[in-house]
Amino acid sequence: MDIQFYNTLTRKKEKFIPVIDGKVSMYTCGPTAYNQAHIGNFRTFLFEDVLKRFLMLVGYEINHVMNITDVDDKTIKKANNENISLKELTDKYTKIFMEDLETLNILPADIFPIATEHVDDMIVMIKSLIDKDHAYITDDGSVYFSIKTFEEYGKLTNLDFDNQIQSERVAADEYSKETPQDFALWKSWKDEDGEIGWDSPWGKGRPGWHIECSAMSIKYLGDHFDIHCGGVDNIFPHHENEIAQSRCSFGSPFVNVWMHSEHLNLEDEKMSKTLGNILSVPSLVKKGYTPESIRFALISSHYRTKIAFSETKLTESKKAVHRINEVYDRLKTLQKTGTSLPNEYEDFVAALSDDLNTPKALGILFSYIKKINKKMDISSFSEKETAMSIHFIENADKIFSLLTHDGRIPEDISALVLKRDKARKSKDWQLSDKIREKINQKGWIVEDSSDGTKCYKA
RNA sequence: GGCGUCGUACCCAAGUGGUCUAAGGGAGCAGUUUGCAAAACUGUCAUUCAUCGGUUCGAAUCCGAUCGACGCCUCCA
Structure with a gap:
């Protein structure tokens, strides 16, 4: 039976044919470790989990990579605000993320590469882009990708950048760029970055937002792999830029299928910190x-x-x-x-x-x-x-994964259930009802059925 | 302004040219079961698919218009 997936790149369903027969290589955009991931983030991670589990069930061998972003504007800002090291901050939230994955029974990736541990790989890639004239260095030591050097730029997003009305955000951005939509591969160090920075051929600085995913996906999955997933908001600019960098750097097809999950809203509202309607996995479990x-x-x-x-x-x-x-x-x-x-x-x-x-x-x-x-x-x-x-x-x-796997009943509860069964056998309804009440108070439910007495958490 | 998505029962949600008098879940109602309670199980629950036109032998599905909701156009899963 053919498997079909909707490919964002072509905007239609396509027959799925892996690069290597019987194997599937997939890269899924992971969290930025600066706060706790919310239920909307997990909608995407869960979609990816189900996708992966399905491919496993039908017999594919999976190689799954999910990145952990531990350096970007948000992480740097927060670490400096809280006066802690970047690592301290990102370790904390990475740990929470892993716990939440486990809670939801999401299968872990084979590799969780960490951005800051791959700065060298990113520098190599940026260098090759400069060598091939796809990128340029500005006076302050930043490096930008030049979108006009890549004909296919905008294909994933279906945006025509020649006939774009420039939004205020773009216009207000750095004027040293050749084209407003050029994006940063390397950002030069600024005062507000504090301690955080890496040495590079262009001076001290830090990687741009998109380069990590290109460098790490290619390092672990090769320059041509099967599936790349994320939320719809990643389509532009993140994935569009990844395609540009990767294809220009390696000249290879990069990714065959791009799959994106839609957003989850709370009732009708978008989840946002200002509205204070962020739901975390532990808060729901609680x-x-x-x-x-x-x-x-x-x-x-x-x-x-x-x-x-x-x-x-x-x-x-x-x-x-x-x-x-x-x-x-x-x-x-x-x-x-x-x-x-x-x-x-x-x-x-x-x-x-x-x-x-x-x-x-x-x-x-x-x-x-x-x-x-x-x-x-x-x-x-x-x-x-x-x-x-x-x-x-x-x-x-x-x-x-919907069967209740950890339905273990605590000893004090099962003792009560046994006691109640005994009372029921001797038709002592008063006592049995009393015990039932007690069990309920402890947060458990007992039910009598023809198959015997059942007990589960309320 | 450009690109794109969506509108199916009380709620959620599949179906995208004939098998649709529209799957499934939840709620409601009825029944079976039961010491009681709860649960469980069964049955029932849209001649209709935002509205109006068109194409077709045939439309929820294709086309057009209208109304309504929404996303993206360098923070974002």
Whole structure:
């Protein structure tokens, strides 16, 4: 079955053919380590996670690189404001980022290259761009990429720079540039940078924003790799500039498929610090939303559509996730034989093969669940069917990761549950209700079903 | 000004020329089950796809116009 992905570069869905048969190399733009990543950032990281897991499921070997940006305007400013070293600041937020990834069960990249550890690689690349006349040095020792030397500049963004109305921001920028849209490869040191700076052939300074991704992606994935992802806001200028630098420096095709995820908004508002509506992963978990329901909320819309995020959505997601877990638990109590998969599994894979249509794939999974529940209700479910159902759900879970994996019940709770079961057996309803109340107060829920007593976190 | 996206039930959300009198989830309602409660399971829930025209044997899907929401045009996932 063909896999198709929407390529931002060509603005259409294309058949996915990896550069090397059976292997996929992907680069995903990571965080800038100057604050805690918010739920909107994680929408993108989760899209990338699902993409990667899907490619793994269908048999590809993945080489995944995600950068950590630990030097730019924001990190420098914040470190100097807080009077701490750049490393102190970025280590702190990198650590938090890694923890949040783990919370959401996002598979780690194979390599997380750090920008400041690759300044030499960037300098080599900048040098080659100067040598090839794609870049020029200004009086203050900065280096700029000259966009007019690259014919394809603007292709990714679909912008025509010859007929652009100059925005105020651009016009107000450094006047030493040849063309207003030329972008910095190297920024010369300024007073406000404080201690932060690196030596280069053009004097002390620091790398521009885009060069790190070019240098690091090429270092670890080669100058022609399969997929490069990020949020839509990265299309311009970040990825447009990456293409310009990389292609001009190496003369190679660089990236085959560019994939970008749409934004997540809070209700209708854009998340922003001034509005104070930033949601972090730990803050949602603290409110009682499980990582699984957060995952569901973020993947139940297609990655190229905007999400209006809300707590209502999380509550609904929690119930949907519960439904999957419920049927899985039910299946687990039955005998099974065989290793085959149901026909619906093909539809499931086909949905994901069509530009990673996660909502459709979830729909297929849920209607399958309804079907097998009905069958189980009238107890005409064979051991073979049980096995098929379990395999389908487990395979789907390899991508979505919605089954509750750490449902471990603390000892004091399970002791109470046992005590209550005993009371129920002797029909001491008063005592059993009392214990139930106690368990509820501790934040757990007990339910009596025909399969026995169930207990899970509220 | 340029480039582009979107508008599907009470809410969320697939579907992009015929199998659509439109998948799936949540809510509601009804039933089954149950010591009770909760949960679970089942059934039900859009002759209609922002509006108006057009193309076509056939349109939610293509084209045009209108209305509405939004993104990008060097901070941003």
